[in-house]
Amino acid sequence: MSHPWRNGTQVLSIAGDNSDYSDCNDSTDVLLTNNIIEHPQVSQSQAELDVIKLAQSHFTSQALLAAIRVGALDVLAASHDGDMASMSVDEIIAKIQTRDSAAVVNRDALFRCLRLLCTSGVIKETINCAYETAYSLTQMGRLLHQRPGRKGDTSSMASFVLHWSEIPLWNAWSELPDYVAGKCSSPVNHMADDDASRKSFDGDVPPFDRANGISASDYYKKNQASCTHRNAVARYASSKEITSILSAMQSSSALNESKIAEKTVVDVGGGYGCLIHAIKTSMPTVGRCYCLDLPGVIDDAILINDSSNDHKITATFVQGNMFDPSTIPPCDIIITKHVLCDFSDEDVLRALRAFHESLSHGGKLVIMDAVLPNGSDLNSKWNAAISFDVLLMLTGRRGERSRLEWSNLGQRAGFVLEDVLPTSSVTVDLAILSRI
Numbered sequence: 271m272s273h274p275w276r277n278g279t280q281v282l283s284i285a286g287d288n289s290d291y292s293d294c295n296d297s298t299d300v301l302l303t304n305n306i307i308e309h310p311q312v313s314q315s316q317a318e319l320d321v322i323k324l325a326q327s328h329f330t331s332q333a334l335l336a337a338i339r340v341g342a343l344d345v346l347a348a349s350h351d352g353d354m355a356s357m358s359v360d361e362i363i364a365k366i367q368t369r370d371s372a373a374v375v376n377r378d379a380l381f382r383c384l385r386l387l388c389t390s391g392v393i394k395e396t397i398n399c400a401y402e403t404a405y406s407l408t409q410m411g412r413l414l415h416q417r418p419g420r421k422g423d424t425s426s427m428a429s430f431v432l433h434w435s436e437i438p439l440w441n442a443w444s445e446l447p448d449y450v451a452g453k454c455s456s457p458v459n460h461m462a463d464d465d466a467s468r469k470s471f472d473g474d475v476p477p478f479d480r481a482n483g484i485s486a487s488d489y490y491k492k493n494q495a496s497c498t499h500r501n502a503v504a505r506y507a508s509s510k511e512i513t514s515i516l517s518a519m520q521s522s523s524a525l526n527e528s529k530i531a532e533k534t535v536v537d538v539g540g541g542y543g544c545l546i547h548a549i550k551t552s553m554p555t556v557g558r559c560y561c562l563d564l565p566g567v568i569d570d571a572i573l574i575n576d577s578s579n580d581h582k583i584t585a586t587f588v589q590g591n592m593f594d595p596s597t598i599p600p601c602d603i604i605i606t607k608h609v610l611c612d613f614s615d616e617d618v619l620r621a622l623r624a625f626h627e628s629l630s631h632g633g634k635l636v637i638m639d640a641v642l643p644n645g646s647d648l649n650s651k652w653n654a655a656i657s658f659d660v661l662l663m664l665t666g667r668r669g670e671r672s673r674l675e676w677s678n679l680g681q682r683a684g685f686v687l688e689d690v691l692p693t694s695s696v697t698v699d700l701a702i703l704s705r706i
């Protein structure tokens with residue numbers, strides 16, 4: 271399976287390695303006849319197998335969580351004569367207990383979970399010289415290895431599993447059917463710590479809040495360990511995004527270095543300034559660069575950048591508010607990454623109008639969110655942006671928008687959507703709007 275961050279087309283066949291739609295040439299083909307969408311035909315038995323596989327996807331994600339939590343993947347990643355180790359279940363357990371003498375491992379349960387993970391390509395089984403089944407990590411498995419003392423580091427994707435399969439988020443998925451059915455379910459409320467939060471429940475409460483009695487943002491503020499995993503996911507994605515954004519900009523006719531030379535650029539909601547710093551560093555002829563964010567974030571950003579003695583050289587930090595044009599420096603280009611997806615259409619319109627006031631005539635707004643495909647692009651393909659959009663809904667955030675939605679919103683605020691450039695990162699596209 272392709273590595274998602276490296277997949278330029280941003281769509282992968284959901285069929286995976288084992289499924290074989292043998293009686294159609296291309297599983298992505300969709301025929302449009304008289305406005306009726308016909309999906310490629312597959313045999314009844316293949317379709318049945320696919321339904322079973324789909325309905326049990328969570329079996330694997332929980333087995334994966336178990337293997338990561340118990341440390342089995344880390345043990346397997348331990349170097350062994352320069353190669354990745356291949357170990358029997360008993361050897362894995364012995365290693366886990368060498369690392370942590372108090373560790374208790376259910377041998378039978380681990381064995382069965384490892385076997386399941388072999389079927390999904392995370393580990394592979396072989397026979398060792400003692401004629402026992404031995405396990406080793408595949409390329410996917412190696413991505414899930416956490417280096418000792420570096421939990422949450424940006425080279426490991428274990429945080430994706432630890433964050434997405436953690437109980438509060440897991441329970442939120444269980445609330446989804448009632449949420450879709452418009453039912454007002456009674457919240458579990460075991461995490462709510464005051465009456466006010468209990469009373470706030472109504473039919474519009476997102477699934478996370480229903481399941482946990484607390485909003486996702488409050489939950490992650492209060493639970494440091496959960497927040498660490500969530501931040502690690504964001505850091506991993508961000509580290510891939512910046513490289514892919516730079517490469518998409520450099521190869522685009524609208525945003526390459528010659529087009530943005532001497533232009534003033536503001537990163538709205540720019541956080542700690544990593545993206546604007548990377549732009550200025552890789553395209554040094556760009557004009558003045560600003561990182562604008564809310565006052566508390568900018569205070570932290572200045573502290574962090576002062577201590578790292580790095581970002582402050584290339585960008586000016588500005589305390590501002592995207593809804594208030596008087597706080598946005600006059601500029602030629604506004605970029606904004608993963609900010610507008612949190613806001614309603616009404617709020618986005620207010621922000622776009624403020625951007626319009628701050629931009630020079632013909633200036634550009636580059637919205638860096640995942641842009642959802644319109645229409646039939648979705649059929650029978652896995653699409654990360656579509657999945658992330660449902661995750662955003664689960665936690666009460668507005669969600670991703672399609673090309674058409676950006677075009678319509680932009681038009682109402684005095685912009686025309688020029689282009690949407692994909693990047694090699696599935697979490698971000700560049701929607702380029704021109705101020706008219």
Ligand SMILES: C[S@@+](CC[C@H](N)C(=O)[O-])C[C@H]1O[C@@H](n2cnc3c(N)ncnc32)[C@H](O)[C@@H]1O
Nearest residue numbers: 539540541563564567590591592593607608609
């Ligand atoms: C999800 S973070 C994205 C940060 C950064 N752009 C990135 O991609 O890593 C959203 C950012 O928007 C900022 N933000 C939220 N409301 C804002 C507002 N009204 N004006 C400016 N920034 C805002 C937040 O403080 C936060 O830094």
